[in-house]
Amino acid sequence: MTTTRHYFDKELEALHLQLIKMGSLVEESIENTILALKKQDVELARKIFWNDDVIDGMEQKIEKMCLNLIARQQPLAGDLRTISTALKIITDMERIADHSADIAEITIRMANEKYIKPLIDIPRMAELAKQMVNKAIDAFIRQDMGLAREVCRSDDAVDDLFSRIVLELINIVKNDPETIEQVINFMFIAKYLERMADHATNIGEWVVFNVTGEHAHLARHENKDDRINNPFVKNTIGDG
Amino acid sequence: MDDNNNGLKIYTENLNLFYGDIHALKEVNIEVEEKKVTALIGPSGCGKSTFLKTLNRMNDLIPAVRITGDVYLDSLNVYRQYDIVELRKRIGMVFQKPNPFPMSVYDNIAYGPRIHGVRSKSKLDEIVYRSLTNAALWNEVKDRLRQNALGLSGGQQQRLCIARVLAVEPEVVLMDEPTSALDPISTLKIEDLIDELKGKYTIVIVTHNMQQAGRISDKTAFFLHGEIVEYNDTEKIFSRPNDKRTEDYITGRFG
Numbered sequence: 314m315t316t317t318r319h320y321f322d323k324e325l326e327a328l329h330l331q332l333i334k335m336g337s338l339v340e341e342s343i344e345n346t347i348l349a350l351k352k353q354d355v356e357l358a359r360k361i362f363w364n365d366d367v368i369d370g371m372e373q374k375i376e377k378m379c380l381n382l383i384a385r386q387q388p389l390a391g392d393l394r395t396i397s398t399a400l401k402i403i404t405d406m407e408r409i410a411d412h413s414a415d416i417a418e419i420t421i422r423m424a425n426e427k428y429i430k431p432l433i434d435i436p437r438m439a440e441l442a443k444q445m446v447n448k449a450i451d452a453f454i455r456q457d458m459g460l461a462r463e464v465c466r467s468d469d470a471v472d473d474l475f476s477r478i479v480l481e482l483i484n485i486v487k488n489d490p491e492t493i494e495q496v497i498n499f500m501f502i503a504k505y506l507e508r509m510a511d512h513a514t515n516i517g518e519w520v521v522f523n524v525t526g527e528h529a530h531l532a533r534h535e536n537k538d539d540r541i542n543n544p545f546v547k548n549t550i551g552d553g
Numbered sequence: 554m555d556d557n558n559n560g561l562k563i564y565t566e567n568l569n570l571f572y573g574d575i576h577a578l579k580e581v582n583i584e585v586e587e588k589k590v591t592a593l594i595g596p597s598g599c600g601k602s603t604f605l606k607t608l609n610r611m612n613d614l615i616p617a618v619r620i621t622g623d624v625y626l627d628s629l630n631v632y633r634q635y636d637i638v639e640l641r642k643r644i645g646m647v648f649q650k651p652n653p654f655p656m657s658v659y660d661n662i663a664y665g666p667r668i669h670g671v672r673s674k675s676k677l678d679e680i681v682y683r684s685l686t687n688a689a690l691w692n693e694v695k696d697r698l699r700q701n702a703l704g705l706s707g708g709q710q711q712r713l714c715i716a717r718v719l720a721v722e723p724e725v726v727l728m729d730e731p732t733s734a735l736d737p738i739s740t741l742k743i744e745d746l747i748d749e750l751k752g753k754y755t756i757v758i759v760t761h762n763m764q765q766a767g768r769i770s771d772k773t774a775f776f777l778h779g780e781i782v783e784y785n786d787t788e789k790i791f792s793r794p795n796d797k798r799t800e801d802y803i804t805g806r807f808g
Contacts, residue, residue: 317741320748320768384791385767 335371336450342413347439361417368410398523405512412505429492438506445513452520464517471510478503562587562755568622579779590756592766595776609644645718649730651710653702665721688716708739728758767791
């Protein structure tokens with residue numbers, strides 16, 4: 314049987330290309346934002362703002378493509394899920410880029426200060442978040458559930474790093490209350506990175522929805538009590 | 554061919570058509586772009602098929618039809634500056650129901666070229682092959698070229714009719730609801746075919762199925778009561794139409 318709907322398939326391919334492009338811009342912005350933070354490079358940090366406008370523009374462009382495909386091609390079943398998934402994941406991607414810009418903003422604010430600690434775990438978190446975004450987009454393009462699940466599993470590693478960083482920062486500020494401003498800034502940065510990973514996880518979950526038609530929570534805090542009895546707060550207060 | 558037509562293949566100026574006392578087309582002004590697909594949509598009786606037929610003078614034979622205004626093909630007046638045989642060669646037409654001649658697949662395609670004087674067997678073979686290939690039908694019928702065309706499926710018959718049009722090398726192909734008698738898969742095949750043909754031909758299609766207009770056309774004209782309410786890029790018509798009546802029609806809230 315000859316396949317039909319060449320036009321729709323062509324448009325879908327164009328949509329994929331745009332998503333890949335947006336994904337690589339997002340990855341680039343994560344990479345640059347950490348580079349700027351590490352080197353206290355104000356110029357690079359400012360560039361990330363520009364980049365954010367480009368990414369916002371791409372979100373709108375892709376959204377328009379999706380609405381057009383729905384309006385003109387009447388996608389059904391898997392095709393319909395693919396388009397709605399694309400619509401959802403661009404919001405997550407845009408949010409990730411927003412957080413890059415947020416980190417860049419803090420970088421500019423701290424440009425003339427000597428950091429209270431060497432940056433080790435924060436770049437590690439950023440690298441993980443970046444890889445998660447990359448894999449999540451890849452999983453969407455290839456409709457690869459295995460890869461999507463891998464992304465969701467990586468979220469735990471990011472969460473662990475986040476807890477570790479927070480613990481470390483609490484100890485720093487306890488020893489020297491003068492560090493409070495930077496501690497808060499780094500706390501925000503760690504939180505932004507943790508959110509980036511959450512958004513990447515969302516993308517992974519959307520891919521699973523795309524393939525199976527059902528939502529599944531694949532990661533994140535099987536035991537919600539763990540979050541409420543937040544271990545680092547408990548431990549440090551106890552130690553203090 | 555006029556090189557100074559700015560990408561316009563056909564345009565009309567204040568076109569009116571009357572069936573006796575009935576004013577069926579009112580001051581229609583439209584510019585049809587070359588090598589694009591233009592879709593005409595609108596409710597039954599809105600004049601879209603009537604309009605389509607004014608383009609190749611199919612209304613000429615209907616008694617009591619009176620036409621005012623002008624239709625231009627390549628900047629020449631269709632009603633005053635064309636010989637009708639020449640006009641119909643340049644503007645082919647495909648109808649709602651597949652209407653193959655009751656003869657073999659091969660003879661269906663060769664019919665037009667033979668009338669236009671092609672006698673050479675090898676030349677006819679080549680035309681039949683090319684037309685059927687371009688109509689995405691060759692692979693399905695290459696082993697039954699000598700069989701009666703009426704034995705083909707409805708979708709195949711319609712593609713045969715398109716191939717028959719292509720055989721005389723027209724510049725414009727008019728289609729009057731070409732898929733309304735076909736099943737969904739045959740419909741999508743014809744739609745894919747239209748998408749391929751637009752590289753070479755200017756296509757004007759009337760369709761009752763507005764989703765189809767959305768899928769395949771570059772420009773869409775919405776007809777209502779013999780007038781064009783809105784004519785714009787299809788993308789615009791189907792996402793942000795300017796006129797409330799267009800929106801009501803495409804969203805099914807009409808009337």
